[in-house]
Amino acid sequence: MREVADRAGVAMSSVSRVLSKHPDVSPAMRDRVLAAVDELGYEPDILAQSLRRKETRTIGFVVGDISNPLFAQIAMGAEGALRENGYSMLLTNSENDPRLDAGHVSLLRQRRVDGLLLSTASEDSPELFAALEGFEGPVVLIDRDLPKKLGASAVLSDHRSGMRDAIGHLLDLGHRRIGMIIGQPLRFSRERRIGLEEAYAQRGLDDTFIVLEGRLSPEHGRSATRELLAAPEPPTAIVTGGNQILLGALEEIHDRNLALGSELSLISCDTVSLTELHQPPIAVVRRDPREIGRRAGGLLLRHLTDSSAPPEEVTLPTEFVARASCGPPS
Amino acid sequence: MREVADRAGVAMSSVSRVLSKHPDVSPAMRDRVLAAVDELGYEPDILAQSLRRKETRTIGFVVGDISNPLFAQIAMGAEGALRENGYSMLLTNSENDPRLDAGHVSLLRQRRVDGLLLSTASEDSPELFAALEGFEGPVVLIDRDLPKKLGASAVLSDHRSGMRDAIGHLLDLGHRRIGMIIGQPLRFSRERRIGLEEAYAQRGLDDTFIVLEGRLSPEHGRSATRELLAAPEPPTAIVTGGNQILLGALEEIHDRNLALGSELSLISCDTVSLTELHQPPIAVVRRDPREIGRRAGGLLLRHLTDSSAPPEEVTLPTEFVARASCGPPS
Numbered sequence: 001m002r003e004v005a006d007r008a009g010v011a012m013s014s015v016s017r018v019l020s021k022h023p024d025v026s027p028a029m030r031d032r033v034l035a036a037v038d039e040l041g042y043e044p045d046i047l048a049q050s051l052r053r054k055e056t057r058t059i060g061f062v063v064g065d066i067s068n069p070l071f072a073q074i075a076m077g078a079e080g081a082l083r084e085n086g087y088s089m090l091l092t093n094s095e096n097d098p099r100l101d102a103g104h105v106s107l108l109r110q111r112r113v114d115g116l117l118l119s120t121a122s123e124d125s126p127e128l129f130a131a132l133e134g135f136e137g138p139v140v141l142i143d144r145d146l147p148k149k150l151g152a153s154a155v156l157s158d159h160r161s162g163m164r165d166a167i168g169h170l171l172d173l174g175h176r177r178i179g180m181i182i183g184q185p186l187r188f189s190r191e192r193r194i195g196l197e198e199a200y201a202q203r204g205l206d207d208t209f210i211v212l213e214g215r216l217s218p219e220h221g222r223s224a225t226r227e228l229l230a231a232p233e234p235p236t237a238i239v240t241g242g243n244q245i246l247l248g249a250l251e252e253i254h255d256r257n258l259a260l261g262s263e264l265s266l267i268s269c270d271t272v273s274l275t276e277l278h279q280p281p282i283a284v285v286r287r288d289p290r291e292i293g294r295r296a297g298g299l300l301l302r303h304l305t306d307s308s309a310p311p312e313e314v315t316l317p318t319e320f321v322a323r324a325s326c327g328p329p330s
Numbered sequence: 331m332r333e334v335a336d337r338a339g340v341a342m343s344s345v346s347r348v349l350s351k352h353p354d355v356s357p358a359m360r361d362r363v364l365a366a367v368d369e370l371g372y373e374p375d376i377l378a379q380s381l382r383r384k385e386t387r388t389i390g391f392v393v394g395d396i397s398n399p400l401f402a403q404i405a406m407g408a409e410g411a412l413r414e415n416g417y418s419m420l421l422t423n424s425e426n427d428p429r430l431d432a433g434h435v436s437l438l439r440q441r442r443v444d445g446l447l448l449s450t451a452s453e454d455s456p457e458l459f460a461a462l463e464g465f466e467g468p469v470v471l472i473d474r475d476l477p478k479k480l481g482a483s484a485v486l487s488d489h490r491s492g493m494r495d496a497i498g499h500l501l502d503l504g505h506r507r508i509g510m511i512i513g514q515p516l517r518f519s520r521e522r523r524i525g526l527e528e529a530y531a532q533r534g535l536d537d538t539f540i541v542l543e544g545r546l547s548p549e550h551g552r553s554a555t556r557e558l559l560a561a562p563e564p565p566t567a568i569v570t571g572g573n574q575i576l577l578g579a580l581e582e583i584h585d586r587n588l589a590l591g592s593e594l595s596l597i598s599c600d601t602v603s604l605t606e607l608h609q610p611p612i613a614v615v616r617r618d619p620r621e622i623g624r625r626a627g628g629l630l631l632r633h634l635t636d637s638s639a640p641p642e643e644v645t646l647p648t649e650f651v652a653r654a655s656c657g658p659p660s
Contacts, residue, residue, distance in 0.1 A: 058441065066421075067402035075396060076425060088437045091396075091421040095406060107418045111388065111441055250607045274603050277580045 001042070008036035059089045059300060060108030062101060064121040065216065066093040068243050069272050070289050071119065074142060077293020078117055078300075085301050087114070096216060098122035105131035113137070115300045118152070120144055123186055138303030140296045145187040153303065153312045155296040159188050159269075162285035162318030163195025163239075164202070166267050169283075169320060170237045171203055173328045175265060178209045179228040179235035181249065183216035183242050192241050192269065192285075210235065221248025229256065229264075236329035237265035243272050250278070261327040267320075280324035287318045331372070338366035389419045389630060390438030392431060394451040395546065396423040398573050399602050400619050401449065404472060407623020408447055408630075415631050417444070426546060428452035435461035443467065445630045448482070450474055453516055468633030470626045475517040483633065483642045485626040489518050489599075492615035492648030493525025493569075494532070496597050499613075499650060500567045501533055503658045505595060508539045509558040509565035511579065513546030513572050522571050522599065522615075540565065551578025559586065559594075566659035567595035573602050580608070591657040597650075610654035617648045 005012045010033060017025050018033040036042075059082055063071050079089045090113065092104035101120040105128065108116060116135060119142040120128060132139060132150050141154040170178055180196055182189040193211055200207055212227065214220035221240060225248065228235050240246040246268045258264045260280055267283045268275055275282040295314055303309055335342045340363060347355050348363040366372075389412055393401050409419045420443065422434035431450040435458065438446060446465060449472040450458060462469060462480050471484040500508055510526055512519040523541055530537055542557065544550035551570060555578065558565050570576040576598045588594045590610055597613045598605050605612040625644055633639055 056441075058437070066396075066405060067399065069397065069399060072397040072423075075423060079423060079425070088433070089422070090437075090441070091423070092419070093402075093405060093409060093421070095409070103418075107388070107420075111386075111420070247603050247607065254607065254609065272603075273577050274607060277577065277584065277604060278607065279584070279609055 003040055004033065004036045004042050007040060008032045056112045056114055057087050058111070058113045059087050059115050059117065059297075060104075060111070060113035061089055061091045061117040062094065062104045062108070062120060063091055064094050064101070064119050065096045065244075066091070068216075070243065070270050073289035074119070074293040074296070077290035077295075078297035079293070081294045081297030081301065087301070087304075089117075094121045096121050098125045098128070101125060102127035102131040105135060109135045115139065115304055117142060117296055117300060118144060118146075120146075122184070138300055138307070140300045140303075142292060142296050143186075143188055148311075151311050153299050154314070155292055155299060156313060156315045157188065157287050157292065158315050158317050159191035159285070160195040160198070162287070162320050163192045163269075164199045165320035166239065166283070166285050167196050167199035168202070169322055169326065170239075170265060170267070171199060171205065173265070173326065175235075175237045175329050176205070176208045177233060177235040178237045178239065179224075180209060180211045180239045181221055181224040181228075181241060181245050182211060182213050183220070183245065185213070188269075189213070189241055192239075196239070216242045216244050218244050218248035218251070221245035222252045223248070225249040225252040229258075237267070237326070239267045239269075241269050243268075243270060243274075246272075246274065246282075250274070260325040263330055265326040265329070267326060271321075278325075282325040283323040284321050285318050286321050287316065292316055333370055334363065334366045334372050337370060338362045385444055386442045387417050388441070388443045389417050389445050389447065389627075390434075390441070390443035391419055391421045391447040392424065392434045392438070392450060393421055394424050394431070394449050395426045395574075396421070398546075400573065400600050403619035404449070404623040404626070407620035407625075408627035409623070411624045411627030411631065417631070417634075419447075424451045426451050428455045428458070431455060432457035432461040435465060439465045445469065445634055447472060447626055447630060448474060448476075450476075452514070468630055468637070470630045470633075472622060472626050473516075473518055478641075481641050483629050484644070485622055485629060486643060486645045487518065487617045487622065488645050488647050489521035489615070490525040490528070492617070492650050493522045493599075494529045495650035496569065496613070496615050497526050497529035498532070499652055499656065500569075500595060500597070501529060501535065503595070503656065505565075505567045505659050506535070506538045507563060507565040508567045508569065509554075510539060510541045510569045511551060511554040511558075511571060511575050512541060512543050513550070513575065515543065518599075519543070519571055522569075526569070546572045546574050548574050548578035548581070551575035552582045553578070555579040555582040559588075567597070567656070569597045569599075571599050573598075573600060573604075576602075576604065576612075580604070590655040593660050595656040595659070597656060601651075608655075612655040613651060613653040615648050615650050617646065622646060 005015045015033050018030050082089055094100040098121045115137045116139045123145055139152040141152050212224040240249045260266050269285045271284050271286050275284050335345045345363050348360050424430040428451045445467045446469045453475055469482040471482050473487055542554040570579045590596050599615045601614050601616050605614050
């Protein structure tokens, strides 16, 4: 910085004013300093600055499971919104292990990120709550339900109504025995289950469905599908509540050579390449992951520019898309 | 830290020695200090420490395109190896945009990561080279070919031999007109092309193949497939050199209702859920992305513990897996 001041022939304080974008700087002064910065290839020590200013213009995104292609889309949506506003994003991956969430929040806090996006592997980890209480910046949850006292904002998906429509479609086709395979009890699993129940209740039908809860993994998808199909009266339709679950379910369905849409109906949650390019294409409850990321990034930016803004919850729609993987029960 | 010293009834310098794992510390002293640390919930200010020690035990991973599911596997392999050794990992995503690579290297440098894993969107960006020259820690490239003067180590995949076997399989089935669709000129695209050429050369066959180069995107995959199939003498087999390219190629193939394995043969690169669960399953040139990540993490750890270790190149195998998407030409 001294070299820049010498080269520009100005005081150190003038260099500092230009670089901190102080309003009381003449255009001529600004040009002289920036020219010297360019010539010297000077790069401000952002970390030392941030220790003084307590700002790094960096956001941390704690991702529960980066192998879910949905997160790539959400991350890209958020990254775009943040980059337009001069923020960079750092990701951590918890590999679906709740114990890692808290550690990642602490790591990002120590790396002094200005704000956090959270899509954690669990919603009830005391270690996570403690780590979050130690974080001073704004936090935006993505499809997670954490205690209100943490003061976080959230971008949620209305899983319930999309799933209600999906189950309604199956019921209207004549299905009564529907099997739903979901993951650990996170918000989206709970909401999907309620959507299922509501669709039956709306039609005054008995609860002739079965819900198998487990992990968001191909192994659970496969073993739950096997369990459902081995029942004395197996379901005529299966709904998979997660991309990893879908993978295992399809393996089992292929191994049994079941024709989707005639011998068994199948609906999954979220559009991935497999649901689109499978033959027949697989019906889905769809949402817009890029938009979810954009809105989450936007909400975080709002809190970063106005620290007095109250926590906010945004709920985005889901939509059922009927496809050839669904037909009347055989 | 003063509170810890007071609570433990020892000098500040003793606390410091225990926390920095200094060898000259008695077990009794160590236990007393760590008990006080636990009781007070003391958390060392890692950033302030790192400014003194110049070490953050954090690694940065610059990912070219996080929407490629292969990266999730590589990242998880690397993260596992690093975590076992007390390192955390931060990811950035360049969205396949070379201009972002250099910015991410700078960001991670400013966040003072100790080392870098790089799978950049380009191999010839002067901005990237400049950013890397400013980075003091070790760098490990993942399947990228950057100038040797940068002194980086690398974990590479032997794409050439796997592709030679794949093309050999098609040639032995009787195919002669083979279309290959690849992305921008990165190492793996070049190597796959050479593998193709070698398979023809080994058999003394004329170069009756066609290679279409473009972006690693579904759009390129689709338009290149359309172009290949619209030719007066269309290829009887197509090889897609990337997951995103495969998506577009399959869209076009499905739209034309071409039966894979009889009307058209198809081989892709890298195992993803779609290649496994497509019907028929799609033949692939396979590699082990977790192992790639593990080896890259291990190489980085080696350089972090021994800064005098010379750069090293590790090449891991690829393997062709024949599947029902390949058959004799119709």
